[in-house]
Amino acid sequence: MLRVEGLHAGYGPLEILHGISLEVPAGSLVALLGANGAGKTTLMRTLMGLLPTRSGRILFADQEIQRAGVERRVRLGLALVPEGRELFPSLSVRENLLMGAFGRRGRAAIESDIERVLAYFPALKARLSLPAASLSGGEGQMLAIGRALMGQPRLLLIDELSQGLAPAIVESVLAVLLRLNRQEGLTMLLVEQNARKALKVANLAYVLQSGSLVLQGRPAELAANPIIQQLYLGGEASAEAPEDAGTGQVSLVSGGPAISNGAEEEGGNG
Amino acid sequence: MLALLQILLSGLVTGSLYGLLALGIVLIYRTTGVLNFAYGALAATVTCFLYVLLTGPHLPFWQALLLSLLFALLLGAVVERGFARPLLAAPILTKAIATLALALVLQTVVQALWPQLTSPVHFPTPFEGQALRLGGLYLSLADGLALLTTALLLGLLQLFLQRTRLGIAMRATADSLEAARLMGIPVGLIFLFAWMLASLLAAIAGVLIAARQTVIDVQFMDPVLLLAFIGAVLGGLDRLAGAVVGGLVVGLADNVLALLLAGHSLGTLDLGDPGIRQTLIFAGFVLLLLLRPRGLFGGAALRRV
Ligand SMILES: Nc1ncnc2c1ncn2[C@@H]1O[C@H](COP(=O)(O)OP(=O)(O)OP(=O)(O)O)[C@@H](O)[C@H]1O
Numbered sequence: 001m002l003r004v005e006g007l008h009a010g011y012g013p014l015e016i017l018h019g020i021s022l023e024v025p026a027g028s029l030v031a032l033l034g035a036n037g038a039g040k041t042t043l044m045r046t047l048m049g050l051l052p053t054r055s056g057r058i059l060f061a062d063q064e065i066q067r068a069g070v071e072r073r074v075r076l077g078l079a080l081v082p083e084g085r086e087l088f089p090s091l092s093v094r095e096n097l098l099m100g101a102f103g104r105r106g107r108a109a110i111e112s113d114i115e116r117v118l119a120y121f122p123a124l125k126a127r128l129s130l131p132a133a134s135l136s137g138g139e140g141q142m143l144a145i146g147r148a149l150m151g152q153p154r155l156l157l158i159d160e161l162s163q164g165l166a167p168a169i170v171e172s173v174l175a176v177l178l179r180l181n182r183q184e185g186l187t188m189l190l191v192e193q194n195a196r197k198a199l200k201v202a203n204l205a206y207v208l209q210s211g212s213l214v215l216q217g218r219p220a221e222l223a224a225n226p227i228i229q230q231l232y233l234g235g236e237a238s239a240e241a242p243e244d245a246g247t248g249q250v251s252l253v254s255g256g257p258a259i260s261n262g263a264e265e266e267g268g269n270g
Numbered sequence: 271m272l273a274l275l276q277i278l279l280s281g282l283v284t285g286s287l288y289g290l291l292a293l294g295i296v297l298i299y300r301t302t303g304v305l306n307f308a309y310g311a312l313a314a315t316v317t318c319f320l321y322v323l324l325t326g327p328h329l330p331f332w333q334a335l336l337l338s339l340l341f342a343l344l345l346g347a348v349v350e351r352g353f354a355r356p357l358l359a360a361p362i363l364t365k366a367i368a369t370l371a372l373a374l375v376l377q378t379v380v381q382a383l384w385p386q387l388t389s390p391v392h393f394p395t396p397f398e399g400q401a402l403r404l405g406g407l408y409l410s411l412a413d414g415l416a417l418l419t420t421a422l423l424l425g426l427l428q429l430f431l432q433r434t435r436l437g438i439a440m441r442a443t444a445d446s447l448e449a450a451r452l453m454g455i456p457v458g459l460i461f462l463f464a465w466m467l468a469s470l471l472a473a474i475a476g477v478l479i480a481a482r483q484t485v486i487d488v489q490f491m492d493p494v495l496l497l498a499f500i501g502a503v504l505g506g507l508d509r510l511a512g513a514v515v516g517g518l519v520v521g522l523a524d525n526v527l528a529l530l531l532a533g534h535s536l537g538t539l540d541l542g543d544p545g546i547r548q549t550l551i552f553a554g555f556v557l558l559l560l561l562r563p564r565g566l567f568g569g570a571a572l573r574r575v
């Protein structure tokens with residue numbers, strides 16, 4: 001569905017992403033992990049076209065889109081639930097949903113998709129005519145996801161799903177995303193601070209560090225990786241001091257764009 | 271009593287015109303972040319264009335008006351592409367100051383093209399000298415048209431912004447540019463459209479004001495713009511309905527002050543002078559801003575997201 005090859009991007013003179021290569025297979029739910037400032041949001045924004053690609057390729061549904069504008073990428077079926085949600089605060093919940101369907105024609109289909117979103121997130125039903133600014137954090141995230149769904153995306157990018165949400169709400173939102181992925185086959189790339197949760201639901205995971213992918217593989221294997229355990233899962237510290245773990249990670253940088261679990265084995269050796 | 275009603279009526283007329291102008295100011299500010307001090311010059315430029323059509327080739331009024339409104343749309347588009355778009359990412363103060371330069375440029379061009387407008391000229395309309403009588407109240411036809419037109423425009427604009435896809439997208443863009451882009455909204459076209467719409471509103475307000483004053487020159491909108499700006503800021507600068515109410519408040523204050531101060535003097539100072547009135551309104555406005563920095567209606571920001 002999505003293939004990224006040697007992607008470089010950044011802000012002004014600053015390069016943040018140093019040659020990212022990854023793949024999101026159709027129908028999968030891929031987790032993207034990484035510490036604060038690793039470049040996860042930068043990657044999401046570059047995929048959407050909010051930030052220009054400096055070099056490298058983005059292939060979406062077999063088309064090169066790294067030079068396409070945001071509008072075209074949205075039309076092709078990309079949607080982003082941005083970090084911080086970025087709702088339209090003065091617009092009503094319903095108007096927010098309508099804007100998610102901006103590029104679409106056909107009133108009836110749009111109305112029935114609003115019903116669909118409300119079926120997934122019943123909490124929004126009573127709020128339809130209220131301004132989005134009046135929503136709670138959980139409702140806001142539901143609206144942000146619902147709004148992205150209104151564009152009928154083929155690939156849904158989600159940046160910081162659980163940011164500022166109570167654990168119970170994260171669970172219920174995650175359950176909806178799982179239903180969308182497993183039952184409706186919606187492909188997803190999920191950025192999540194809570195690595196434990198993300199690894200539990202994903203089919204494939206990548207770890208980003210300082211703008212480069214340092215680990216990739218199946219969630220179960222990653223979860224067993226001692227470095228992941230220590231850095232992201234809060235597992236018990238190994239014999240190594242944290243600084244050693246940090247320098248050890250640099251050696252984990254995986255070479256090619258291919259998805260492999262070689263990195264994980266290297267991790268075992270390091 | 272009748273005198274007071276009469277004053278309130280003309281307050282309503284001027285207030286609705288200020289409101290119309292304030293609306294355009296807020297529209298531009300909300301969608302493109304430009305505090306547009308050239309708004310009066312835009313209005314004046316189109317009105318002068320209409321004057322030239324009326325007095326040069328002697329076109330029939332309605333035909334000339336139609337051409338002028340088309341010219342207003344074009345002018346809005348040119349200003350957006352040539353002036354506002356390159357400044358999009360600039361700090362808000364830079365943009366505001368740049369609009370002062372734009373106003374100067376517009377006035378200079380008008381003066382160069384049509385030097386007769388450097389000094390006051392008579393602005394001819396079909397409504398001149400006609401009036402309506404409502405009970406004991408007197409309403410000039412130009413004033414009546416101003417009331418009717420602004421009410422109609424405000425209603426239409428409200429419908430457009432609340433009910434149409436494009437209107438909602440305009441509000442969405444004003445709310446969050448980034449999110450609007452994420453929705454696939456063509457924000458460049460939205461900016462262009464906002465400037466064209468605001469320019470049209472400015473032109474209509476300019477023509478209505480010229481029709482009631484019957485005398486214009488290239489700078490005839492300058493004093494009006496100051497009061498319209500005060501109305502916009504009173505309304506909170508970020509809400510369209512607030513702008514209209516803010517404009518009405520300023521218009522009413524202006525007329526009530528005129529009634530109270532007429533014929534009075536302070537030593538050698540004639541309090542009935544319009545300059546004194548403006549100074550008083552401005553002082554009141556500054557005082558009010560000190561007490562309520564977010565305008566008359568600006569409550570706490572509702573952002574909980
Ligand atoms: N607008 C910007 N201009 C310049 N640098 C930026 C900008 N936004 C982010 N950065 C820098 O880019 C790097 C990556 O930031 P990014 O937001 O992509 O990280 P992240 O992985 O999403 O972090 P977080 O978990 O905190 O959301 C950081 O060093 C950050 O300081």
Ligand SMILES: [Mg+2]
Pocket residue numbers: 040041042083159160
């Ligand atoms: Mg981030």
